[in-house]
Amino acid sequence: MSKTTYALAALNHGSIKDTKVINLRVTTNRKPKYKSLKINVKAKNWDQKNQRVKGGLRGEPNADLINDKIHKILLKAQTEENTHVGKRENSFLDYAKYIIGGTHTHGTRQNRYRAIKKLETYLDYRGLEDLPFTKLDNIFIEGYYSWLMMPDGGGLAVSTANEYMQILDQLVDKTILSGKHHFNSHPFLGHRRKKTDNILEVLDDTDLKKLIEYRPRTVKQKQAKSVFFMMMHLSGIRISDILTLTFSNFFVDNEGRLMVRYKTQKSSKVVTTRVNIEAALEIIKFLHPYDVKKQTSTFITHNLEYTRLRARLKQAKREYESIIPSTLDSIYRTMTEEPDKDYMWLLEREAKAERKKEHLRIEIIHCEEKMEEHKRKMMNNIADTIMVIKKEHPGDTILPHMRGLYKGEDRLSPEVEAICNNFKTKNNQALKRIAKKVGIKKKISNHQARHVFAMKLFLKGVNMHYISLALGHSNIATTDKYRQKLIDDRLHDVTDDFSETFKDLSIWGN
Incomplete structure (x- = not known):
């Protein structure tokens, strides 16, 4: 043969x-x-x-x-x-490289190639020329994992070693699913990775407020800020997915809500999420090349009224909180100290304060109701505008940067990938400049928007399954690992929280 x-x-x-x-x-x-x-x-x-x-x-x-x-x-x-292929026809390395070659995104593909390069270094260290499927077992995995973290071996941090092992685990799973090789026992059976203490820093409300209130002066910074908040409010969508998001991805459901459905570049998982008003307000900033003057004028009218009501609501709440009525004890004490004086004025003053407070309470409710009405009309207007553009330009991307370059391909060409990577880099640089100007000390990047979205939901106690669907994770275990990286459980002592649940049980003295 x-x-x-x-x-x-x-x-x-x-x-x-x-x-x-x-x-x-x-x-x-x-x-x-x-x-x-x-x-x-x-x-x-x-x-x-x-x-x-x-x-x-x-x-x-x-x-x-x-x-x-x-x-x-x-x-x-x-x-x-x-x-x-000579003696390498049963090579796990060759098949792993073949699988990696079919990875959609350039960054992910390069990261997996680095993991394989490290595996090849380990083979050289062991004096092996290749890694046949038959030699890939639990003993090999444990030895390789230990070597990765040895100072005179791989010299990697625990988190990086875990990432490389996760990539190797995924490649083994794909090998089994493809039928290329059947292992007697899964190589990763019983394998446990070390826990890491490095917690990802996430922007808190103070940092976000600084970012929201900052008014960029350059086009790049304006774009970076808008893209960041668009990603955050669109359920933490990845930068790679926002770049390839077209008008054809939007639709209006049976309840009249504007929705977006897209296939993730990383895992090819289909994600559907509702477009809220915050995300919509960022989207319309990129619609100026289209002839939507009629829709825009209606939107501006509602937006101005909404802004006026918001300012009035803020003022009314401030006035409401400033009115602190006297307690009955203080009134009684004043009247007791000087019983001969007429204190009707004091009672009238308190009654007047109560009437004003009630008036402000009604005004606050009225402002909130009217604001919701204008918000709904703005959202309907934006949905109509996007549907009009979708009818005429379905293949256009939301971000002008990619219009004419991306045409709905499942897999990006190397040239388009290079343009996407360049955009990500420039956007990250602009965000870092903004962070420096407003005094944000934490690391900021496009992906930080995804972290903020996930962190707020984790802390609110939202069901992990729903968070996983929104983030587009292929496995809920990935979401749990994500949570562990974002939240340090040692930061919050729950003892007092638990004690609070017993405050009405009167256990003291029994």
Whole structure:
């Protein structure tokens, strides 16, 4: 039986000096054939030993994209049906790389490649050239995990080691589901990862207030702030999903509510969530290129009235709280001290204060009801506006940055992915500049919006299942790990909370 092996090779360019053309070398019965991939690189930037293009300041400008492309071609050739890849045909490493090559997002794919690179380093440390499926067992897993955290081994922090092990666990599961190999016993059976003490810092209400009240002066900062709050109010949607959100993702349900349904880029899970007024107010900031003047004018009218009522409500509440009526004890004490005086004025003053307080209470209720009415009308107006745009431009993305680039593909092209990654970086930089200006000491990024959304729900005691659905997690166990990273249980002593539940039981003295 003939055996075929595959590798990458760089051959000299026929006409351009110091330039190599990357080829796929197919060797059958020791006879090589070369198929050009039509990718040119400088000769000094090709690393034949590691089969990759060198990047960095002096390397190829698009080294990561080129390496992704050529290794996908190599892995596809290696895993093609009815072919044999020499002694590596039962290699877990090869199949793991093939699975990673099909990962949707660039960042996730690169992170998983780093985990595999660390696994290869461990194999070198053990003097192994490859990792066959038959050698991947519980003993290997425990040894690898210990090595990852050894100072003279992997040298990783516990959290990073846990992340790499989680990636390896997922790859093993995908191997089993695909039918590529059946393990006698799951390699991760009984494996326990160490707990980490590092808790993620989340913006609190004070930080959010600073962010809300800040008025950006540059276009980039305005955009960064709007995108951040849009993500937060749209159930903590990821930045990768907000970039590919189109008008076709929006719809109005049977109850007349504006909804959004999208497939997550990370896990391909379908998420449906209601668009609240806070998210809608951020969305309309990106609708100016469309001809919606009629709808906008109606919205402005309701928004102005809503703003006026909110200011009046705030003032009424302040006046209401400032009126502190005298207690009966204080009135009685005053009248007892000087019984000969006429104190009708005192009683009249108290009665007047009570009447004013009642008037303010009614006004507060009236303002709140009218505000809800205007809010509902604004929400209906925004829903109508988005539906009009959806009818004419269903494929347009909400963010102008991606319009004309993303056309509804399930998997982004390398070029579009690079643009998305650039947008994420620029947005993060703008958020950091805002944080510095307003005095927020905690780390802030696009993903922090997701943390704030989850944290507030966790602390409110919302059912974990509902939070998991809103976040788009594929497994509720992921949501629980997320909770553990966001909330440090040691921060709050529940003893007094429990004691409060006994305050009416009168257990003292029994």
